[in-house]
Amino acid sequence: MYRKALEVGIYPSEFWDMTLREVRDTVNSRIRQKNDEIYTLSGMIRVAVLSAFSADVRFPAPPDQEEKQGDWKNSYKYMKALQKIHKGGA
Numbered sequence: 232m233y234r235k236a237l238e239v240g241i242y243p244s245e246f247w248d249m250t251l252r253e254v255r256d257t258v259n260s261r262i263r264q265k266n267d268e269i270y271t272l273s274g275m276i277r278v279a280v281l282s283a284f285s286a287d288v289r290f291p292a293p294p295d296q297e298e299k300q301g302d303w304k305n306s307y308k309y310m311k312a313l314q315k316i317h318k319g320g321a
Contacts, residue, residue, distance in 0.1 A: 232258075239265075274309070 236246045236254055239261040246254060 271314070275314075 232251070232254060233246060235258050237243070239258050241249075241254070241257060241261075249257070
């Protein structure tokens with residue numbers, strides 16, 4: 232658990248001052264945050280790339296949602312909504 236804590240940015244002094252439950256919660260939270268950041272950034276890249284192509288380009292929905300198809304304009308709206316949520320403006 233110590234190595235995992237260091238990997239997610241918990242300092243050794245913080246680690247030794249935390250309970251095992253606090254360490255687990257913090258590690259899991261930081262992993263979720265990093266995954267959310269990666270997903271958001273990958274979506275932004277997708278929008279940028281797809282904006283260079285015609286409006287007929289389609290792509291699958293995010294993994295946690297129903298399977299839907301949409302053009303890049305819908306993806307752009309989706310990414311704007313994600314950005315708003317990510318910045319705390321939900």
